[in-house]
């Protein structure tokens with residue numbers, strides 16, 4: 249078939265879509281063709297309010313001029329530079345900017361191309377760090393039930409989502425999981441629940457079971473996003489930090505969602521006041537426009553590798569596109585947009601309005617829980633008996649028809665708008681969702 253064959257325009261069969269019910273989608277496609285500010289435009293010319301910042305990534309909204317310009321200018325100046333044994337200035341500049349905005353002590357940045365790659369990178373660094381410190385028996389990794397750490401083998405092994413694990417063989421060995429942080433008695437809590445810090449003590453059980461000398465790192469999302477917005481109880485992350493420190497275990501925060509202002513602070517580590525050893529980021533780093541991720545490492549972690557002859561490679565890891573020039577230029581423009589518009593503070597200011605609007609949905613049909621933190625919100629629905637996920641998915645389809653984009657995971661509706669959202673748009677988002685909930689079977 250020739251490349252310009254006209255059927256290529258309308259044929260949906262070739263693209264095997266990720267995390268999508270391909271047959272359902274292709275029988276009734278939802279095509280987005282343009283985006284600006286808070287809105288997408290669909291192929292049939294409708295405006296759709298973006299209640300999810302794309303996939304939790306377009307934190308500054310869409311088609312932001314500074315970012316668009318940076319992409320164009322960098323493509324025009326230099327498209328690509330080899331990532332190994334060569335450098336280009338913008339990657340160094342972006343690393344410096346990230347260091348400057350990160351919690352004190354997170355002084356070194358390793359570039360990746362996605363959240364999944366950031367996770368693999370952090371897990372590998374953690375194991376190699378322990379070895380570099382003469383603790384080669386520390387290879388075990390501890391994750392959490394209902395954790396999401398992307399889709400590569402390390403990430404699905406430490407992750408706690410059954411469907412992401414069960415189809416893919418034996419996965420990594422030497423992995424264990426703590427319980428998730430969602431307690432039924434905390435239903436309808438606004439913000440962080442008061443009760444449940446004790447859930448972190450399960451790590452002591454795991455340490456006692458395997459021996460601390462076998463454990464390299466613990467990885468958690470400060471707020472578990474993809475499995476339905478599970479908010480850590482007050483004191484929980486602090487307790488995890490205490491236990492990991494006591495046993496010489498590294499603490500990795502997967503901040504792929506919580507990074508870049510989602511909670512009204514630069515990172516979850518800032519919001520909760522808890523310092524990890526490694527942080528995984530992606531998504532909001534480039535406002536979702538060009539794939540890029542970054543792992544931030546403490547000086548202690550980084551410096552453990554900086555021994556031996558200087559001409560030798562210290563970490564046998566990296567990607568062809570680590571610190572890619574167009575991605576780096578995009579990251580710089582994105583961080584500048586956040587800064588000049590004060591978007592992290594803006595998110596903090598509007599978060600109480602978001603919380604009130606979200607919790608006003610309490611009492612509507614099928615709603616069994618509502619959770620929120622920063623500009624993240626979730627509404628959990630009672631599943632239809634025998635048809636888990638069907639009710640929330642219908643809510644998603646109905647909202648889309650009414651011009652509002654939400655996301656669902658299981659029977660949980662998750663929302664995470666761009667940080668530029670206006671109060672009237674919050675009203676529109678929750679008003680539309682309320683109308684849809686009232687009519688759902």
Ligand code: PLP
Nearest residue numbers: 362363364396397398502504505
């Ligand atoms: N980690 C967390 C916490 C995430 O939420 C995600 C994506 O949603 C990832 C990792 C994976 O990121 P990516 O899809 O860019 O690989």
